[in-house]
Amino acid sequence: MNIRxxxxxxxxxxxxxxxxxxxxxxxxxxxxxxxxxxxxxVDKGVLTGIFSERDYARKVILKGRHSDDTQIxxxxxxxxxxIGPEQTLEDCMVIMSDRHIRHLPVMDRGELIGxxxxxxxxxxxxxxxKVRIDSLESYISGxxx
Numbered sequence: 381m382n383i384r385x386x387x388x389x390x391x392x393x394x395x396x397x398x399x400x401x402x403x404x405x406x407x408x409x410x411x412x413x414x415x416x417x418x419x420x421x422v423d424k425g426v427l428t429g430i431f432s433e434r435d436y437a438r439k440v441i442l443k444g445r446h447s448d449d450t451q452i453x454x455x456x457x458x459x460x461x462x463i464g465p466e467q468t469l470e471d472c473m474v475i476m477s478d479r480h481i482r483h484l485p486v487m488d489r490g491e492l493i494g495x496x497x498x499x500x501x502x503x504x505x506x507x508x509x510k511v512r513i514d515s516l517e518s519y520i521s522g523x524x525x
Contacts, residue, residue, distance in 0.1 A: 383472060383486055384465035386504050387494040395495060397422040400429060400453035404440055407431050407452050418483040420495065421456050427485060427492050429456035434482075462487045463496065469504055472496055 387393055397420040398407045407419050411433070421429035431452050439455035440447060463472055463484045472484060476498060486494040 381469045381504060381508060382465065383463055383467050383469070383494075383496060386469065386472075386496060386500055387465065387486060389504070389507075390494075390500060393494055395420060395492060398431065398452055399423050400451065400456065402452050403448055404431075404436065404445075404450045404452060404455060405447040408436065408447060417497070418495075420485060420492065421452055422492070427460060427462070427487070429453075429458045430460050430483060430485065431456040432483065460485060464488065465493060469501065469508075472501055476501065 394414075396410055396414050396416060398410060400421050400423050410419055411417065418430055418432035420427060421431055429452070435455050435457060436447075439445070440450055445455070461475060461479055461481065461484060463475065463486055465486055465488050475484060476482065482498045484496045485492060486496060
């Protein structure tokens with residue numbers, strides 16, 4: 381299974397973003413409104429970072445900063461790891477596991493086309509395993525799919 385297939389299978393594939401000059405409070409409000417754990421940081425149409433709940437906890441709360449006067453640029457993860465749409469689910473799992481990250485933006489020829497979360501990966505694995513189990517059960521019982 382490749383990343384493009386996972387994106388196509390997502391019920392909601394909206395890309396939510398903030399700019400780096402917005403406040404952390406602005407970002408938190410978007411995350412709360414959309415019930416998401418990370419936001420893409422896009423400046424002038426270019427992906428410049430990612431801001432996550434983890435960034436907030438470690439770089440704002442633990443540092444004694446205030447959400448209403450701290451800019452996203454000061455706490456975002458700037459060196460964003462991305463994945464391409466033709467890469468496999470396994471590629472995605474390895475990157476997320478090795479880098480200890482929960483979100484991977486998907487870029488296609490320089491264009492941001494989606495984001496994959498750890499939840500998307502787990503959901504795809506469960507769905508794939510269910511299909512395999514159903515197929516094996518049909519094979520064992522001798523009935524067609």
